Structures are given as structure tokens and as C-alpha cells.
Amino acid sequence: MCGIVGYVGNRQAQDIIVEGLRKLEYRGYDSAGVATLLDGRTHVRRAVGKLSNLANLLKETPLVGTTGVGHTRWATHGRPSEENAHPHTADGVTVVHNGIIENHLALRDELRKAGRVFKSETDTEIFAHLVALESARGLSLADAVRAAAARVHGAFALVVMREDSPGVLVGVKVASPLVVGIGDDEAFLASDVPAILAHTRRVIFLEEGDMAVITPQKVTLTTLRGEPVDRPVRVIDWTPVMAEKGGHKHFMHKEIFEQPRAVADTLRGRVGREEGQVFLDGVKVEELKSIKRVVVLACGTSWHAGLVGKALIEQFAHVPVDVELASEFRYREPIVEPGTLALAISQSGETADTLAALKEARNLGARVMAICNVLGSAIAREAEKDLGVLYTHAGPEIGVASTKAFVTQIVALHLMALGMGRARGHLDAQAVRTELQALSRLPKLMESVLDDDAQIAAIARTMLGTRDTLFLGRGMCFPIALEGALKLKEISYIHAEGYAAGEMKHGPIALIEHDLPVICLVTQGNGYDKMLGNIQEVRARGGRVIAIATDGDKQIGSLAQDVIYIPQCPRFLEPALAALPCQLLAYHVADGRGTDVDQPRNLAKSVTVE
Numbered sequence: 001m002c003g004i005v006g007y008v009g010n011r012q013a014q015d016i017i018v019e020g021l022r023k024l025e026y027r028g029y030d031s032a033g034v035a036t037l038l039d040g041r042t043h044v045r046r047a048v049g050k051l052s053n054l055a056n057l058l059k060e061t062p063l064v065g066t067t068g069v070g071h072t073r074w075a076t077h078g079r080p081s082e083e084n085a086h087p088h089t090a091d092g093v094t095v096v097h098n099g100i101i102e103n104h105l106a107l108r109d110e111l112r113k114a115g116r117v118f119k120s121e122t123d124t125e126i127f128a129h130l131v132a133l134e135s136a137r138g139l140s141l142a143d144a145v146r147a148a149a150a151r152v153h154g155a156f157a158l159v160v161m162r163e164d165s166p167g168v169l170v171g172v173k174v175a176s177p178l179v180v181g182i183g184d185d186e187a188f189l190a191s192d193v194p195a196i197l198a199h200t201r202r203v204i205f206l207e208e209g210d211m212a213v214i215t216p217q218k219v220t221l222t223t224l225r226g227e228p229v230d231r232p233v234r235v236i237d238w239t240p241v242m243a244e245k246g247g248h249k250h251f252m253h254k255e256i257f258e259q260p261r262a263v264a265d266t267l268r269g270r271v272g273r274e275e276g277q278v279f280l281d282g283v284k285v286e287e288l289k290s291i292k293r294v295v296v297l298a299c300g301t302s303w304h305a306g307l308v309g310k311a312l313i314e315q316f317a318h319v320p321v322d323v324e325l326a327s328e329f330r331y332r333e334p335i336v337e338p339g340t341l342a343l344a345i346s347q348s349g350e351t352a353d354t355l356a357a358l359k360e361a362r363n364l365g366a367r368v369m370a371i372c373n374v375l376g377s378a379i380a381r382e383a384e385k386d387l388g389v390l391y392t393h394a395g396p397e398i399g400v401a402s403t404k405a406f407v408t409q410i411v412a413l414h415l416m417a418l419g420m421g422r423a424r425g426h427l428d429a430q431a432v433r434t435e436l437q438a439l440s441r442l443p444k445l446m447e448s449v450l451d452d453d454a455q456i457a458a459i460a461r462t463m464l465g466t467r468d469t470l471f472l473g474r475g476m477c478f479p480i481a482l483e484g485a486l487k488l489k490e491i492s493y494i495h496a497e498g499y500a501a502g503e504m505k506h507g508p509i510a511l512i513e514h515d516l517p518v519i520c521l522v523t524q525g526n527g528y529d530k531m532l533g534n535i536q537e538v539r540a541r542g543g544r545v546i547a548i549a550t551d552g553d554k555q556i557g558s559l560a561q562d563v564i565y566i567p568q569c570p571r572f573l574e575p576a577l578a579a580l581p582c583q584l585l586a587y588h589v590a591d592g593r594g595t596d597v598d599q600p601r602n603l604a605k606s607v608t609v610e
């Protein structure tokens, strides 16, 4: 789960690479490094910790050279240290790597016996040695990389340069993401598009087993076996500014505020209001008619979106839905009957557990489809082979804590449920029209919740010293309680639990003590009366109730210490709206506690290891 950038061209590589790495820091940030070629020699700078440490080092001792590679690391093999930071070198070969070489121990042993000396504990260094050995046999860089790649297995995106091949980089993609950027007399390789967006919008998403040889003028694509392949050049419409903080203190805050726009983008072109039609572009809707059961496969926040999706699909399409943690699904013997649709939900499209579960479901006979944010990602490509991908179009999400991806996933699920319900004849045009009209109002309604930012920040200030919190909800707001708790714990490091409020009496009520903050989702459409009862129970035990309620609620003010109102709306829109105060609360608590909001400890944006 690291970030890679490679550059060949006429400009100095160092700054382009460091800037690119800055956009990839979300992929991991325990150390970083850059290497360039100058006059047939490799020059490397590496530093432990955040990228700023490397940037400072480069200020003191800059690197010159117009061919270079860089890396920001999230340790898998070998502790975070300067020796283990990438790039790794061997006999003039330099490698940066994202992923895991699974047979590294056997290869290390073999290479040691052959007299090779290792400078790090990483699996990556093995690859540098393998390429060096193949190069010693007189192979070109591309052939040497190809031969070395044939010896390793696992998940890897690799970029390799060699001292005798200035102006050439070779990239390989197996189960970890790698994109090629095509500029004017320059080319790039990177783990993700934002790293190169300042320089080009023309990118090629490499596919499984692809190898790219890039020079300033030319990009040559082959399979790892050497057969030529043709991949489309896609023009990315994200502006570099979209990937910047845009005046907010943190990416997370910016991304929370982008949600009305993101939801509008999710809906764009998919709503035929007059005719009561939903257009699920990229999805073979006709084939959803014969689906008898949906199995959602997802992790973390995306799994919570799946729980909301279950209610939506069961309601509107009348198809039973199971929501599975992808990390559990394939380690039992799941029953996949004919007519099962495996629906992967993933922001990054690269989550290893979700990808593996989707493949497993397909092997067991399920049809597959995905809801993804990242164009051309591994999960998206897997789904494109069958029923297709419904993209959320939320734009790049940089903050590690998912916000806009989550809400757009819910909206995409809503659209899917309506499209499926209509295709199956369960909904008539009028019912779809009514829902779509409501959905189209969602961005405006969201703006009015975001207007309460200052009030929510004030409530957050009262929670800074707290040790534990509870989030309670019912119906479709139960997944929002889970999500609210996840958001708070992952960025503020305060212990938080999400519960279905009706379950409180079966255990968690024992946790309630004087002043425990209990965030109660008490909206009109999801178990309102029962929630009032639960709130009384919390109050009776001294808990401090922070209610998320619906505008116009006359009772809640006298029951809760604090109330955050969301606008009146149909009950199916409540989860998307109620998620916003939870996100803002978590954000302001974390910010108030001075944590690293965008890069919380121990976490990375896309989890490409199992």
C-alpha cells in the first residue's frame, strides 16, 4: 500500500516526483525516497517519516537528473527505516514497488547463496537483484524486468530504471494499481492519477499483467510475456485544483463540503424524471431482471453503505440482499446459488479483500457488478467483464477517512435499486419519478446541513476530553450509527461504538454512565418513537444525548442536551443527510484534539493487502 511516481522527460525529475508523491501520501507515509539518473550513475535520497522529511533532505542535497523514480511507503515487509525505504538498488538497477512479493523468503535465500548481499529487509530489494542478474546476461531493461517478473508472485506494481538506460522506465502491474501519464516529450508512471494530474490528463490504466516501457516520446505496452497490447488513452477531467485542499484546513473537511457537488455528479445523466426512468450507464440493467439475490461485498465504510443499500434494494427492487464483509466471505464456504449477483462496493476499487471476494463469488457462479469511485480500478475492471460498474463520480478522495465516497455510494445504491425495481416491474414510472424528484433535491438539502458546521464544531468542543462514545440509530440510520462511530474512532482515536438502538438493552446499556456522549439518530422516518424511548433510557442513566433530528421536531429539544437538525425529507434520504453531522462531528473532535486528520495513525487510503 505504497505510492509510486516515475518520470522521464526533459525537466528535472526531483520536484515533479516529490510533488507527485505528495498527492499519494494517502497511500502510506512511513518513509519516502527518490532516485535519479545522472551521467550513468544512480543517486538516491531517502528519509524516514513523512514526505516533508524527504523534501527537507532534498533541499539540502538536491538530486539532478531527468529520469527518476520516487516512492512513499507503508511498511509490509521490514520496519519503517531508511534502509527499508524505497528506492532499492542493486548493480545499477533501481526499483520502487507497491505490493507484496509472496515468495520473497525463498528468493532471498537463493540469491544469498548466489553471493548477493542485501541492504534491507524488504521483499522489494529482491526484485532489484533479480533484474540485475538478468541484466548481467546482456538483456535489455525491458527483457530483464520481464524475466525477473516471471520469478516472483504476489501483488506488485513496480517501476524500474537502470544506469545504462537513461530516459527509459519500465513499469509492471500485477494486482496493484499503476497508471501511465502521457505528456509532451515526457511520460509518467504512478500509482494514481492525482500524482500526475498537474502535468497531464492523458492516462492509460494498466491492466493485470501489463508491462509499460516509457520514454519521453513513446509508451510501449506489452503483456509480461512480451505480446503487444493496446489500452485506451483516457482523458481525465479532474482538475489539479480538485485534488487540492481548496482553502479548507484538511482534505477531509473539504471533501465533506464537496458532497452536494459529488452527489449531483453521481446523479448527473442518470435521472430521466419526466419518464420516470433511471439510466444506469455502464450497467447491463436488462440482466438484473433475472437476479434472485444480491450479495454485497465490501469493507469498512463501504460495507456500511452496503447496509443502507440492502434496505433500498429490498424496498425498491424486492430482491433479498445479504451484506457480507469481504474479508470474511471467502474464508468460509459461501453458498452462491444460480441468480446471485455479487455487488462489490469500493471507493478505491483496489481493496484486496473486496477484489478477492468478488473473484471468489464469480468462480462460484455469481454474476458480478461493482459500485466504484476510481475509474479503471481493479474491482471496476473485474466487474466490467460481466454486468458492469456504476461509478459514483465523487472525484478523488484524499482524506483517509471516507466521506464523499460513502454518501455517493448510498446515492448510487439508491439509483441501482430504482433501476432494478423498474426493470423487474416492481416499480411503476410514477413511483420512480417520485423517488428521483426527491433524490434530485438531495444536494440542496445537504447544503443546509453543512451550514450547521459552526454549531457542530461547538458541540465537538464539548467532547474533546471524552474517552468513550455511543452512536445509536434504527432502521436505515443504524448503518449511519456504525459509520459515525467508525469516523470518530479512526480520526480522533476516541473509543466509539455504533449500535442498533433496540439492542442497547441487550448489553451496551451497561456502558452508560454520567456524561457519556451518546449520539442518537432520531430522524422522523427511521424508528422515531422507539428512539425517543431509547433516549429516555440514556438520560435516566446520566448519558449526555447529542441528537440528530429532523427540522420541526418539537419534542427532541427538551430531551437532548444538544440537537443537530437535518431538513425534512423522505425517509430513504435520511441516511445520506444524517451522515453529514456525524462526519463533521468526528472531524471537529479530531481537529480539536490535534490528530493528523487526513492521515490517521496506522491507516492507509487503499488497503491493497489482505
Ligand code: F6R
Binding pocket: 299, 300, 301, 302, 303, 345, 346, 347, 348, 349, 350, 351, 354, 400, 401, 402, 403, 486, 487, 490, 605, 606, 607
Ligand atoms: C474508513 C474507510 C475504510 C474504507 C475501506 C474500504 O473511513 O475509508 O473503512 O471504507 O478500507 O475501502 P474501499 O471503499 O476503497 O474498498
